[in-house]
Amino acid sequence: MTRAPQVWVRTRRFEPGVQLLFVNQFSINLGFYMLMPYLAAHLSGDLALAGWAVGLVLGVRNLSQQGMFLVGGALADRLGFKPLIVAGCALRTVGFGALALADTLPVLIAASVATGLAGALFNPAVRAYVAAGAGGGEERRVEAFALFNVYYQAGILLGPLVGLALTGVDFRLTCAVSAGLFAVLSAVQTVRLPARRHTGAAREAEGGAGQWRIVCGNRTFWLFSVAMTASYVLSFQVYLALPLTVERLVGDGRSGQAATSGLFVVSGLVALAGQLRITDWCRRRLTRERCLVAGLGLMGAAFLVPAAGGAGWTGVAGLLLCAALLAAATAVLYPFEMDTVVALSGGRWVATHYGLYNTVCGIGITAGNLGTGALLDAGGAASWLVLAAVGAAGAGALHRLGRGGRLDAGRATADEQAGAGAPVA
Numbered sequence: 001m002t003r004a005p006q007v008w009v010r011t012r013r014f015e016p017g018v019q020l021l022f023v024n025q026f027s028i029n030l031g032f033y034m035l036m037p038y039l040a041a042h043l044s045g046d047l048a049l050a051g052w053a054v055g056l057v058l059g060v061r062n063l064s065q066q067g068m069f070l071v072g073g074a075l076a077d078r079l080g081f082k083p084l085i086v087a088g089c090a091l092r093t094v095g096f097g098a099l100a101l102a103d104t105l106p107v108l109i110a111a112s113v114a115t116g117l118a119g120a121l122f123n124p125a126v127r128a129y130v131a132a133g134a135g136g137g138e139e140r141r142v143e144a145f146a147l148f149n150v151y152y153q154a155g156i157l158l159g160p161l162v163g164l165a166l167t168g169v170d171f172r173l174t175c176a177v178s179a180g181l182f183a184v185l186s187a188v189q190t191v192r193l194p195a196r197r198h199t200g201a202a203r204e205a206e207g208g209a210g211q212w213r214i215v216c217g218n219r220t221f222w223l224f225s226v227a228m229t230a231s232y233v234l235s236f237q238v239y240l241a242l243p244l245t246v247e248r249l250v251g252d253g254r255s256g257q258a259a260t261s262g263l264f265v266v267s268g269l270v271a272l273a274g275q276l277r278i279t280d281w282c283r284r285r286l287t288r289e290r291c292l293v294a295g296l297g298l299m300g301a302a303f304l305v306p307a308a309g310g311a312g313w314t315g316v317a318g319l320l321l322c323a324a325l326l327a328a329a330t331a332v333l334y335p336f337e338m339d340t341v342v343a344l345s346g347g348r349w350v351a352t353h354y355g356l357y358n359t360v361c362g363i364g365i366t367a368g369n370l371g372t373g374a375l376l377d378a379g380g381a382a383s384w385l386v387l388a389a390v391g392a393a394g395a396g397a398l399h400r401l402g403r404g405g406r407l408d409a410g411r412a413t414a415d416e417q418a419g420a421g422a423p424v425a
Contacts, residue, residue: 006276007150014144017194018133021085021126022151024185024193028089028122029155031181034163035096035174037260040243042171045252047103051244055373057108058240059366064116065123067362073124073355074211081125081351082195086186088122091115093182100175123358128351129196131342138339139283145335146279149271153327157268160261167257215352220406221344225357227401228292229364230394231333234299234387235326236365238263241372241383242319245306249315259316263323270327278331288336289402293395295333300391302326307384340407 011019043054076084095115102108134144166174215221246259282291302325305318345353368390375383401407 007147010143010147010276014147015133015135017196018130018144020189020193021130021133022147024085024189025126025148026151026155027181027185029152030159030162031092031096031178031185033156033159033264034166035099035159035178036239037160037243037264038163038167038171038174038257039099040240041247041252041256041260042167043108044244044247046171047108049105051373051377052370053105054244055240055369057105057112058236059369060109061112061116062236062369063362063366064113065119065358065362067359067366068117068120069124069358069362070352070355072120072122073128073351073353074349075121076125076128076351076355077211077349080195081129082189082193084125085122085129085193086189088118088120088125089182089186089189090118091121092118093179093186094118096175096182097179100172100179120355120358124351124354127338127341127354131338131350132196138343141339141342142279142283142335145338146275148338149331149334150275153268153271153275155268156264157272160264164257164261168254211349211352215345215349215356218344218353220401221341221353221357222360223401224340224344224398224407225360227394227397228296228337228357229361230390230397231296231299231329231337232361232365233368234303234391235330236369237303237372237387238267238323238326240369241376241387242306242323244376245319246316249312249319259319262316262320266320266324267327270324271331274328275331278328279335282332282336287402288340289398289407291332291336292340292402292407293399295329295331295336296391296398297395298329298332298391299326300388300395302329303384303387303391307381307388309381343407 011022014022040054040058043049043057044051049057072084072088092115095111095113095118098111098114099108102111130144130148131141134141162177163174166177242263243260246263247256250256250259286294302322305322305325306315308318309315310318341353341357342350372383372387375386398407
């Protein structure tokens with residue numbers, strides 16, 4: 001198991017701003033995951049929304065977040081990373097507070113939009129800050145993002161447990177506590193986070209038009225973003241398909257809530273136990289392309305477990321195994337995925353590239369949620385088989401893209417400089 005001292009020793013190798021963002025990411029996920037695992041059950045149970053409506057509310061949150069990532073990333077590159085990080089946490093305070101009061105579909109959608117837009121503001125800035133603050137080259141960035149995912153998953157582990165206790169009292173209490181935590185984060189980052197602007201390769205002299213030409217003209221980056229959409233559709237099912245299926249298997253009472261928490265506990269334990277060792281192993285033995293293909297392929301295979309069926313707690317066990325495999329796949333994917341975005345950007349307008357990347361993936365998540373919700377309403381194993389096929393298709397696309405060496409850092413930079421007529425200033 002990944003030992004806490006090892007994580008701490010590796011954390012201390014990075015500058016104070018990056019260290020603070022590691023801890024902040026744990027806190028962000030603590031607040032987020034104490035609420036989100038129970039939102040689908042709240043919508044379908046307490047508020048009696050149909051499956052398609054639940055998918056719509058969750059999908060709109062992701063569309064407003066990942067669909068607006070491009071704006072958030074562009075602003076972060078122009079204004080600096082810190083203002084966007086602070087503004088995003090403050091807006092999420094408002095959004096989660098609103099969820100405590102929402103009881104109609106229009107109000108729920110408005111609150112979901114606010115929480116999603118908040119993520120659009122701080123997420124590209126946080127990742128660009130970590131990439132810039134890591135220092136060194138690919139190996140250093142991969143290590144930084146592996147550590148980032150450990151803190152990320154620690155929040156996933158603890159958040160649902162806190163949420164289970166709070167939701168047992170009242171889901172609105174969970175919303176209020178989460179909103180309060182984000183208010184504290186806003187204050188802490190305002191005071192303690194050192195300011196940092198975009199990486200040196202992106203110069204303000206390029207102007208807004210040059211910024212968009214460079215980012216939108218990067219053909220390899222576009223292809224990579226479309227292929228990786230599959231991973232986001234699949235990983236999001238921890239919030240949609242798996243909790244709703246748990247509810248159908250064992251009900252939405254305390255047993256159902258405990259089983260739903262188990263999904264996130266398992267995910268967190270797998271990441272905490274294996275992230276650094278998985279990353280170290282992958283760096284020694286696999287190329288970037290193989291890490292990406294293997295991770296996405298494993299994500300798709302995870303859904304073959306619930307496809308095999310099972311009633312009651314036997315079915316829940318299959319869902320827990322599915323969650324564990326998804327977490328292991330994420331441990332393989334995430335550090336190399338984040339570093340590939342930097343590599344394909346050529347070090348220019350990194351936050352904007354992160355923004356466009358997540359905008360493309362956000363569109364895919366929204367479509368995937370609506371489709372998955374409809375399949376779940378229809379029942380049967382079809383939804384799991386479709387999700388497995390999505391993973392296989394994404395892995396195949398990544399294999400074809402990486403076959404020509406376009407995902408290698410040096411080749412990616414050359415492709416970016418030559419792509420789609422985008423001038424390099």
